[in-house]
Each structure stands twice: as structure tokens, then as C-alpha cells.
Amino acid sequence: MNIIVPIKQVPDLVEELEVDSSGKALDKEWLKFRINEFDDHALEEALLLKEDLGGTVTVIALDGDDVDKALYTAAAKGADKLIKVTGVDAELDNHKAAKALASVIKDMDYDLILTGVQAVDDLDGQLPVLLAEYLGLPHIEVVTGVKVDGNVATVQKEFSGGIVGEYEVDLPAVLGIQAARETPRYVPVAKVRRAMRSAEIEEVNATVDDASSALTVERMFKPETGGGAEFLTGSVDEIAAKIVELIKSKI
Amino acid sequence: MHEHEITREIFRNFPLWMQVVFYIVAFSSIGIFLFGAWKRIQKYRKGRPAGRFNKLPQRFFKVLGIMMTHATLRKNYTYVGLAHWMIFWGFVVLFIGTCIIAFDHDFLRFFGVHLLKGTFYIVFSLFMDVFGVLFIIGLLMMMVRRAKKPFNLNYARVDRPEGKYDRSGYIRDDKIFLWLLLFIAVTGFIIEAARIAADGFPEFEKWAPFGYAMAHLLDSTGQLNAIHMATWWVHGIAVLIFVAYIPYSKAMHILVDYANLMFADKTTAKRLPRVPAEKMDKEGMGYVKLEDFTWKELLDFDACTKCGRCHYVCPARTAGAPLSPRDVILDMRMYADQLSGTEEWVDKQVLVNGGKAKSIAGDVILPETLWSCTTCMACMEVCPVGIEHLTTIVNLRRALVDEGEMEDMLQDALANIGDYGNSFGKPERMRAKWTKDLDFKPKDARKEPVEYLWFVGDYASFDERIQELTRKVATILHRAGVDFGLLYEDERNAGNDVRRVGEEGLYEMLAEDNIAALKSAKFQKIFTTDPHSYNTIKNEYPDFGGEFEIYHYTELLLELIRQGKIRISDKLKGIRVTYHDPCYLGRYNGITEPPREIIRALGMELVEMPRNRSNSFCCGAGGGRIWMDDSGLKERPSENRIKEALSLGDIRYFIIACPKDFAMYSDAVKTSGNEGKIEVKDIIELIEEAMEGAEVTAEA
Numbered sequence: 001m002n003i004i005v006p007i008k009q010v011p012d013l014v015e016e017l018e019v020d021s022s023g024k025a026l027d028k029e030w031l032k033f034r035i036n037e038f039d040d041h042a043l044e045e046a047l048l049l050k051e052d053l054g055g056t057v058t059v060i061a062l063d064g065d066d067v068d069k070a071l072y073t074a075a076a077k078g079a080d081k082l083i084k085v086t087g088v089d090a091e092l093d094n095h096k097a098a099k100a101l102a103s104v105i106k107d108m109d110y111d112l113i114l115t116g117v118q119a120v121d122d123l124d125g126q127l128p129v130l131l132a133e134y135l136g137l138p139h140i141e142v143v144t145g146v147k148v149d150g151n152v153a154t155v156q157k158e159f160s161g162g163i164v165g166e167y168e169v170d171l172p173a174v175l176g177i178q179a180a181r182e183t184p185r186y187v188p189v190a191k192v193r194r195a196m197r198s199a200e201i202e203e204v205n206a207t208v209d210d211a212s213s214a215l216t217v218e219r220m221f222k223p224e225t226g227g228g229a230e231f232l233t234g235s236v237d238e239i240a241a242k243i244v245e246l247i248k249s250k251i
Numbered sequence: 252m253h254e255h256e257i258t259r260e261i262f263r264n265f266p267l268w269m270q271v272v273f274y275i276v277a278f279s280s281i282g283i284f285l286f287g288a289w290k291r292i293q294k295y296r297k298g299r300p301a302g303r304f305n306k307l308p309q310r311f312f313k314v315l316g317i318m319m320t321h322a323t324l325r326k327n328y329t330y331v332g333l334a335h336w337m338i339f340w341g342f343v344v345l346f347i348g349t350c351i352i353a354f355d356h357d358f359l360r361f362f363g364v365h366l367l368k369g370t371f372y373i374v375f376s377l378f379m380d381v382f383g384v385l386f387i388i389g390l391l392m393m394m395v396r397r398a399k400k401p402f403n404l405n406y407a408r409v410d411r412p413e414g415k416y417d418r419s420g421y422i423r424d425d426k427i428f429l430w431l432l433l434f435i436a437v438t439g440f441i442i443e444a445a446r447i448a449a450d451g452f453p454e455f456e457k458w459a460p461f462g463y464a465m466a467h468l469l470d471s472t473g474q475l476n477a478i479h480m481a482t483w484w485v486h487g488i489a490v491l492i493f494v495a496y497i498p499y500s501k502a503m504h505i506l507v508d509y510a511n512l513m514f515a516d517k518t519t520a521k522r523l524p525r526v527p528a529e530k531m532d533k534e535g536m537g538y539v540k541l542e543d544f545t546w547k548e549l550l551d552f553d554a555c556t557k558c559g560r561c562h563y564v565c566p567a568r569t570a571g572a573p574l575s576p577r578d579v580i581l582d583m584r585m586y587a588d589q590l591s592g593t594e595e596w597v598d599k600q601v602l603v604n605g606g607k608a609k610s611i612a613g614d615v616i617l618p619e620t621l622w623s624c625t626t627c628m629a630c631m632e633v634c635p636v637g638i639e640h641l642t643t644i645v646n647l648r649r650a651l652v653d654e655g656e657m658e659d660m661l662q663d664a665l666a667n668i669g670d671y672g673n674s675f676g677k678p679e680r681m682r683a684k685w686t687k688d689l690d691f692k693p694k695d696a697r698k699e700p701v702e703y704l705w706f707v708g709d710y711a712s713f714d715e716r717i718q719e720l721t722r723k724v725a726t727i728l729h730r731a732g733v734d735f736g737l738l739y740e741d742e743r744n745a746g747n748d749v750r751r752v753g754e755e756g757l758y759e760m761l762a763e764d765n766i767a768a769l770k771s772a773k774f775q776k777i778f779t780t781d782p783h784s785y786n787t788i789k790n791e792y793p794d795f796g797g798e799f800e801i802y803h804y805t806e807l808l809l810e811l812i813r814q815g816k817i818r819i820s821d822k823l824k825g826i827r828v829t830y831h832d833p834c835y836l837g838r839y840n841g842i843t844e845p846p847r848e849i850i851r852a853l854g855m856e857l858v859e860m861p862r863n864r865s866n867s868f869c870c871g872a873g874g875g876r877i878w879m880d881d882s883g884l885k886e887r888p889s890e891n892r893i894k895e896a897l898s899l900g901d902i903r904y905f906i907i908a909c910p911k912d913f914a915m916y917s918d919a920v921k922t923s924g925n926e927g928k929i930e931v932k933d934i935i936e937l938i939e940e941a942m943e944g945a946e947v948t949a950e951a
Contacts, residue, residue: 034670048374077655106371185655186662190531190756196295197532 001148002110003046006101006131007039007074009065010121024217026089033065035073038116044180045146046114055111056080062088064176068201069192074189075199078202087205092122093215098130099165100206106135110172112153117142117176128176130215138169141176143239256453263357263446264476273487280491284589287593288506291553294591297493298546303514317512325634327866328560328888334392338432342388342505344399345439348379349490355806371456380443381460383436392435395428397425403559409622410573417601421557424501424598431493433787438924442479449475482576501894504556506931508636511554515545520628521839522790523645526755527617536755537650539611541590543644550583561640567623567867571885574623574878576630576640580615583643586615609880612647618656621648624797625888626751627834629794632865648753657752664878665754670741674878675713679740682707683720686737691729696772703735703807704774706765706788708781710910716917717910720933724804726781727939731816735778741768746785746834750791752875759795762787764799770814772892777801780935782835782909783873789840805934806846812938813850823853826934829896831916832859832867833909841865846908846934854939858899860892868892870915877911889919896929899937904932 003036012032035043046057057072058081061067072084084105090096105113113135118125125141132139144164145156148171157165158178169175180231232239260271269417303310316337317323327333355366367375397404404425406418427480443462447453457463469475496502526536526543538544562568562578566576583598584606588594608614612621621644630640653658657665667676686693696704729734746761765788769777777799780784789801811817817950830846843864850857862868871881871888881887893916896905905920907913916931 013668014676034932049867056294183659186652186657187655188536188652188754188756189760190526190536191653193756194532 001049001053001141002033002058003049003055004058004060004105004110004113005039005043005074005079006095006105006115007043007070008036008063008116008119008121008127009033009061009067009070010036010119013120014173019222024220026220028065031065035070036116036119036121038118038177040116040184042114042116042175042177042179043074043077044182045077045177046112047185047189048181049112049146050078055240057091057111058083058108059080060085060101062090062093062100070097071201072195072199073192076187076195077185080209082199082201084201084203085206086203088221091209092124092217093223094122094130095215096123096208098127098134102131102134103206103208104204105131111219112144112148112171113137113174114144114177115174116224117178123141125176128174131180132174135174137172137174139176140167141248143175144177144179145181146177190214256368257453258365258462260588261352264480276488276491277904280495283495284497287495290591290593291498291503291507292630294587294593295546295549297542297591298544298549299542300516301545301547303516303547308641312513314509318509321901323512324558326635327633330392331396331558333387334396337389338393339386339389340381340577341384341436342432344378344382345386345436348375351375353525372839373455376456376462378573379525381926382475383439384461387433387436390429391434394429394433397429401430401559403563403785404557405559406557407689408577408578409568409571409576410617411602414669415603417603418576420597420599420601421501424595427496427597431489431496435489438482438489439457441469441482442486444469445475445482449479460720463818468608496597500598501556503553503595503598504636507550507553508556511547511550512637514550516547517631517637517638517639518790519639520626520631520641521786521835522794523750524642525639525794526649527949529663531756535650536644536654537612537641537648537653537753539650539653541587543646544587548639548643551640551643552580552587554636555580555584556636556637557581558635560633560635560637564633564866564868565873565889566625566627566629566891569868569886570881570888571625572680572883573617574620576624576644578621579644580638580642583611584616586611591738606735610650612650613656616647618651620660621651622657623647623876624874625834625869625871626748627869628838629834629866629869631840633895633934645751645753648751649755652753652755658879660880661752661875661878664875665749665757666742668738668749669757672761672764673709674744675709677713681714682742683737685712685721686725689722689725689729693729694723694734694736695739696774697738697741697768697823698734699732700734701774702775703733703778704769704772705735705737705744706769706777706779706781706784706801707742708779709739710785710914711780712742714910714914717913720913720935721912723773723933723935723939727935727942728811730805732809733816736772736774738768738772741772743768745781745787747783748873748875750787751873752878760796761862762792764795766792766795769799778807780804780908780910781838782833783911786835786839794950803842803845803908805836805849806842808934808938809845809852814850817938817942819852819854819938821854821935822941825856827856827858827901828904828906829858829860829902830863830898830906831870831896831912833907833912834869834873836908838865839869845903846906849934849938850906853937855904858902859866860895860899862895866897870912870919872911872915877915887919887922889915890923893919893923893929895924897925902929904937905929906932906934906937908934 007018009027012034019029050057057079059071060083061071063084063086067084075082085100088100106221110222128139128141128152140155140157142158143155143157147154147166153169153170153171155167155175159165159166232242321332321336324335330932341917359366371852406414419704443459447456447462447466487849495504559577565576585600601854626641628641664674666676672679694701710717743764746758748760750758785801788799812819830850832843847857869888896902905916907916913931914931919928920926920931
């Protein structure tokens with residue numbers, strides 16, 4: 001059972017976030033970065049599967065802020081192989097990120113790809129889908145439980161309203177993990193330090209066609225407070241008429 | 252009554268073959284004894300060095316003093332102390348007497364010297380007789396105590412249900428030990444009495460008054476020589492059985508405990524041993540195999556006499572948690588014995604489905620047992636034989652942390668401390684946010700020199716209930732003209748409890764960061780309100796290159812009151828209060844009087860709780876327990892403590908001098924339904940109240 005876990009570093013939300021002078025990105029000078037919580041769960045689920053079934057866990061990340069630390073921490077937790085993908089700047093662009101990751105993963109030997117269902121920085125949730133698309137694999141999102149039997153995984157997917165669906169999926173597959181079976185494990189500082197000395201990060205250069213990106217960040221800003229709310233009163237017809245008036249006046 | 256030389260005959264009326272048989276049995280017995288003792292020594296030699304061989308003469312004589320006075324044994328246990336003193340000295344004198352006989356008969360004889368005669372014999376007789384009686388009285392007192400089934404001697408486990416273990420072996424051995432000694436003592440007197448009677452009551456034998464009196468009882472039997480011969484053999488065999496039995500039973504404490512006390516070092520609790528860098532780099536922090544323990548720790552396991560004092564005082568055990576310090580030691584003994592082939596024949600417990608233990612921290616000692624410890628050190632304080640429970644518990648916790656085996660709450664706290672330097676998960680720059688509501692800005696010790704550097708600590712900095720108290724300390728010190736400053740966001744959690752949780756790598760990081768920050772600041776002395784920070788900065792930072800002079804705020808406040816810089820009105824005069832000693836202040840660091848002197852200076856009537864000073868009862872928050880779930884406890888230690896305070900009668904204030912205590916006891920008053928009956932007050936609140944209206948001198 002060889003599992004690949006793509007992870008990503010995101011800004012630590014404990015810190016106060018500021019937009020930089022370009023108005024299109026966060027001011028990184030005072031920011032701390034940490035592993036995306038969902039990716040941490042994906043890693044935990046991968047480690048649990050490895051403990052049950054044997055095999056290896058490979059953690060892969062695009063180069064970025066504090067990525068080495070996250071990779072070494074993963075090694076300290078039990079990941080066998082660490083890969084850093086360089087040459088691609090794909091911040092907030094999951095199309096590009098997925099292409100870059102797929103270009104590296106496609107030549108690797110694996111049975112399963114587990115990654116966080118989404119990341120707190122873009123709240124996009126597209127990476128597992130796109131990765132599956134570029135690798136030509138089946139995928140399931142919002143996964144809260146994985147069981148593997150031979151070449152088939154039985155997967156629990158969480159729907160809103162507390163409904164859980166159970167799926168069978170042929171391997172290899174991409175799963176977007178919502179939560180691991182157990183809380184992601186604590187790794188003692190000494191183990192991380194040890195991993196920093198002994199574990200190796202393999203750097204792979206990826207080239208991605210820039211045209212693959214269809215997204216540009218126009219503006220980044222804190223939610224603007226409106227000038228208060230006006231309550232429309234009256235019968236349904238009266239209110240509808242007022243709304244039409246309002247829309248007409250704003251166009 | 253015929254003339255009789257003042258001595259006694261060894262092997263009286265014995266044919267040669269009997270003497271030969273005796274020597275064969277005696278040497279076999281000694282052989283069995285030596286084998287057992289040697290096996291145990293082999294076991295201790297498996298341990299790592301403990302660095303305890305310095306100052307050997309001082310160590311020896313210190314323990315000699317303890318043995319003479321029974322200082323550790325009679326503390327809080329007068330009856331037991333007295334009984335043991337009599338047994339101990341009875342045993343020692345009878346043992347020395349027996350050695351003199353052997354030396355005289357089996358050695359000096361061949362040089363034509365005979366010691367045991369004349370005046371020497373008379374003195375010898377008197378000593379043996381008197382101490383023999385004391386010996387018997389001591390044994391009978393212990394039997395009476397056991398018959399009353401005291402709590403301390405109840406071997407029921409708190410971590411496993413009845414039926415999952417069998418400790419009848421312990422009880423059997425307690426009986427064998429007492430009855431065998433009593434049998435030896437009584438038969439000894441019978442032999443003496445039979446001989447005196449058979450010899451026609453020689454005058455000089457009156458110096459053995461008890462034997463002499465007993466001789467009258469036997470005189471009428473008319474079978475004196477037969478009684479003498481038969482009892483001699485029974486007595487002799489019993490003694491030789493006892494000798495052989497020592498290293499395989501609870502009698503082992505005779506051999507082990509002098510050494511254990513000699514090499515004991517209570518400071519290991521306040522200054523935990525470091526993990527060797529090489530071990531940390533290659534294997535991990537914790538103890539996972541027998542060879543990881545120091546020889547002193549292995550000796551600790553054998554030193555336990557099951558007196559149950561640690562079991563009795565342990566706040567975890569009291570609260571219904573699955574931890575008894577006694578059982579940690581006994582389980583470790585069982586494990587070490589199984590691996591070393593030193594299993595005791597008689598004195599042992601059996602675990603049902605015990606199986607082969609795979610891990611020490613996990614199988615031999617359950618994780619929930621290890622996590623229950625508050626590291627309050629009460630066990631080490633009361634242990635009469637110098638066992639250091641805490642190093643074993645922390646080193647086993649380290650093994651759990653190595654494996655990431657811990658509850659979620661604790662994991663979050665450690666992760667927060669790793670990420671932000673505080674357990675609250677707040678950004679570093681928020682650390683000094685509490686100063687915002689002050690009407691002055693405390694100096695920044697990183698930028699300007701100050702006399703006192705205030706190491707504030709996590710709870711005083713971040714907990715909203717306690718921030719109010721922190722501001723009071725700041726205001727009062729400011730008004731009293733104390734020149735102090737802060738490290739602001741460069742301060743980290745001091746690490747005292749991180750270390751006791753077993754996260755040594757994180758602790759080292761915190762200690763190094765704090766020491767670097769302290770060294771780059773300009774100050775003369777440190778003070779803190781937090782006894783936990785106080786302990787690790789004072790006792791453990793020096794191991795990491797940080798030597799600082801540090802005071803607890805109660806020491807500083809007392810000094811200011813004495814200097815008249817804080818003037819106290821008699822506003823609080825006569826109020827009945829009690830004071831709770833924080834473990835890390837009182838028991839760990841001996842600071843028990845400054846808070847009391849402040850309370851007296853305020854004119855309040857201080858009523859002591861039964862458990863005070865070094866015998867204080869833990870609030871339950873130490874050793875990282877504040878970051879763990881305590882909902883499974885039958886009664887929180889803090890609630891138990893509030894009840895103790897209420898039992899004193901009408902007490903207005905429950906005074907504390909530790910930020911964590913304020914949180915713990917404020918909660919406990921509510922959860923135990925005692926709101927309105929007693930109020931938890933930090934000592935600073937009382938000073939503030941008493942200062943009100945009083946003139947405050949602000950000259951620096």
C-alpha cells in the first residue's frame with residue numbers, strides 16, 4: 001500500500017492578517033505558516049493505513065513558505081519519503097498546483113492519493129478533483145473514513161445534515177480528506193529535530209505551462225462593512241416591486 | 252546452687268555430629284542468602300550510572316543518624332515509628348550479639364581467646380535480654396496495627412478491578428515475616444530460660460532478667476535439657492531459614508533500604524535529570540527498557556516496603572485516578588525481577604492475563620496511570636526510604652510522548668506551546684496585552700535596565716480571570732517604587748510542566764529561548780508569581796547555562812512591607828483565613844513562611860489546614876494535569892482541599908499564592924457547591940485591600 005499525500009502550507013490564522021501594498025496578496029513579513037489542517041488529517045489517515053497494511057507514505061508539496069519544516073514534521077510522524085516540487089509558483093491557483101503535482105506523481109508507484117479536501121487560504125476545494133482529472137483517476141471528496149481491501153477502497157463521504165454515504169472505489173484513486181479516523185498525532189520536538197538531520201527532501205523540478213492558469217487575483221481586502229440594512233415592509237407584491245425598483249436604480 | 256563460671260556453653264550438650272549438621276545447614280543458608288543478594292546486585296548493575304558515589308562518608312553518617320532517630324519513619328507516624336525502632340534496634344543488637352558469639356566461638360577460640368565471660372558476658376547478657384524484649388514488643392505492636400487493617404496496608408489496586416490481580420502473596424509474606432521473627436525471638440528466650448533452669452539458676456544469670464524470670468516457669472517441667480535441645484534446634488533452623496529468606500522477600504528491605512537512603516536525592520524532583528543528547532538524537536527521550544533506568548531507580552523498586560504512605564497522600568489516588576505511586580514502584584519491581592530472574596519466592600503479586608509486557612510505559616504501567624500524576628512530590632516527601640517515584644514516572648511519560656501517545660487536550664496544549672510559546676494558543680505579541688489596562692506602562696527590560704525582571708508566566712499573562720490579579724501585582728509594585736520590567740513578547744512558557752509532561756525536546760527549546768531572552772535583557776534579579784516558573788528557572792535553567800537570582804512575589808512583597816514601602820492598615824485585622832501552600836513553592840522549594848508572615852502582617856488570624864507546608868495537598872493542576880481532562884475523577888483534588896479548609900470552621904478567605912491555584916480553587920468552590928461559604932483570594936488582593944486609604948510611599 002503506497003500512499004501519496006500532497007500537502008500545502010497556509011497562513012496561521014492565529015496571527016493577524018494584513019494585505020500588502022500591492023493589494024493583491026497577504027503581507028507575509030509577519031505571517032507564520034503551518035500545514036493546512038485538512039492535509040494534516042490526510043497525512044494522519046495515510047499513516048494509519050500504513051500502520052494497518054504496510055507500505056510507504058510519500059509526502060509531496062510545492063515549494064513555498066516553511067515547506068521544509070512541514071515535510072520534516074511529516075517524516076518525524078512516520079512518512080517515508082519527502083518530495084519538494086520546485087519551479088512552480090502556484091499560490092492560490094489550484095489548476096496550476098494540480099498540474100505541477102500531477103506531472104511529478106504520474107511517474108510514481110502508488111495505490112492511493114490522500115489530500116485535504118480544501119485549504120483555508122483559498123477555500124477552493126478543487127485540488128483533489130483536478131489532480132484526479134490530470135491523472136485520470138476516480139476521486140471522492142469530503143472523506144471521513146477509508147478502508148482498503150485488496151484493490152478496492154471503501155470510503156465514507158460526509159454530506160451536510162449528518163448524512164454519510166459509503167462508496168467503493170477502485171484503486172488507485174484520489175480522496176479529499178475531511179477528517180482522519182483519529183486526531184492527527186503529536187510529534188515530539190526531538191523527533192522533528194532528528195528528522196531534520198536524517199530525513200532527505202528530494203527536490204523535483206516541474207515545468208508547467210503558464211497558460212494552464214485561468215485565474216488572477218484582482219484584489220484582496222478585508223470584508224467591507226456596509227452602510228447598514230434597510231428592511232422592506234409590506235405585502236409580498238409590494239416588497240417585490242420595491243426590490244425591482246432598487247435593482248433598476250443601481251444598474 | 253553450685254558454682255558456675257560466668258559464661259555459657261555454645262553447643263551445650265551437643266554431640267559432634269550435631270555440631271557438624273548445624274554447620275552444614277548454616278553454610279547452606281548463608282549460601283542461599285548470598286546467591287539471592289548477588290542476583291540482586293547483578294540486577295542493579297544493569298542500570299545506568301546515577302552519579303551518586305560522591306561524599307560517601309557524609310552519606311553514610313547521614314543515614315546512620317536517620318536510623319538512630321528513625322526521623323523519616325516516625326514523621327507523622329509515631330506509633331509505627333516507635334514499633335519499628337524497637338524491632339530495628341532489637342534486630343541490630345541481637346544480630347551483633349550473634350556475630351560476637353560466632354566470632355568468639357568460631358574464630359578466637361582457635362587462638363585460645365575467650366571473650367564471652369565475666370563482666371563482658373554479663374553486659375552482653377543484659378543487652379541481649381533487654382533488646383530481645385523490645386524486639387518482641389515492637390513485633391506485637393505491628394501485629395496489633397495490622398489487625399486493625401489500616402488504610403495504608405490495604406493492597407487493593409486503583410488501576411485494575413479486583414480479580415484481575417492477586418496480591419495474596421504480599422499478605423502471606425507480611426505474615427511470614429512477622430511470625431517468623433516473633434517465633435525466633437520467643438524460642439530464643441525459651442532456650443535461655445531452659446539453660447538457666449537446667450544450670451540451677453546461677454546468680455550471674457540474673458543479668459538476663461527476662462530469661463531468668465522465664466526460667467522459673469519452665470523449672471517445674473523437669474525436662475529442661477530436652478526442652479533446651481529441642482528448642483535450640485527449632486530456633487536455629489528458624490534463624491537459618493530467615494537468613495536464606497531475606498533476599499527473596501520483604502525482609503530484603505533490611506539490605507536495600509540503608510543503601511537506598513544513602514544514595515537518595517530528593518532534588519531530582521525539582522531538577523529532573525536531562526536526557527543524554529545522544530539518546531535523544533538516536534533512540535528517543537523515554538525509558539523503554541530495563542537498561543534505561545539508573546541503578547538507583549532499580550534499587551528504588553526493591554526498597555519499597557509497601558508502607559502505603561505515598562498511596563495515602565497521593566492526590567491522584569485520593570481523587571479516584573488510576574495511580575498509586577506505591578503500585579508504580581511495585582509493578583516496576585515485578586517487571587525488573589521477571590527480566591532479571593530475581594523473582595521473589597514469597598513476596599509477589601500475580602496479574603491475571605498479565606502476559607508478556609511489550610512496553611514498560613503502556614503495558615507494565617498503564618498510560619492513564621502515568622498521565623494521572625500531578626508531580627506534586629508528596630510521595631517522595633513521605634517515603635521513609637528515599638524512593639524517587641518522580642524520575643521514573645517522568646521518564647516513562649517521556650516514552651509515551653516519544654510515541655505521541657497522549658490525550659487531545661494535552662496534545663493541543665503542547666502544539667500551542669511549540670507554535671506560540673504559550674499553552675493558550677495566542678500569538679506571541681499578545682503576551683503583554685494585560686498591561687494595556689494599567690495606568691502606566693511597565694518597562695521593557697530588553698530596552699532599558701531594571702532591578703527586577705518580572706517573569707510573568709502563561710496563566711498570569713493570558714488567563715482573563717488571572718490578568719486582573721497580574722495587574723494588581725503590577726500596580727502595587729509600581730506604587731511601592733519597585734523598578735521592574737518585562738520581556739514582553741520574548742517571554743515563553745517557562746517549561747516546568749512541559750518538562751514534567753515528558754516533552755523534553757520542547758522543554759529544551761523553551762529553556763534555551765527564555766535563557767537567551769533573559770541574557771539579552773538588563774536586570775539584576777527575577778521575580779515571578781508562578782511557583783512552577785520559579786522552580787524551573789531556579790533549579791533547572793542552570794543546567795542549560797542560565798544562572799539567575801529569582802524570588803517569588805511573596806518574598807518580594809514581604810520585603811516591601813518590612814521596608815515600609817507598602818504600608819498596611821488594620822482593615823483586615825482579625826479575619827479568619829487559611830493558606831494553601833503551592834506544591835512547587837512549599838514542598839519543592841521550601842518557601843512556606845513569607846506568605847504566612849504577610850498574612851500575619853495584615854493582622855489576619857491564620858488557621859492552618861491539617862495538611863500544610865511540606866505536607867500540603869496538591870490542587871491537581873501540576874505536571875501538565877491542567878492541560879488534561881479531569882472529568883473522570885471521583886472528586887477533584889481541589890474540591891477535596893476546599894472541604895479541608897471548610898472543616899476548620901468559619902474561614903472567610905482561602906488564600907493562595909499561585910496563578911494556577913486561583914483558577915483551580917475558584918472553580919472548586921463553585922463545583923463543590925460552596926459558593927458564599929469561603930472565598931478564594933490571591934495574597935495580592937488582600938494587600939491591595941489593606942492598603943486602601945493608607946498612605947503609599949512611592950520613593951524609589
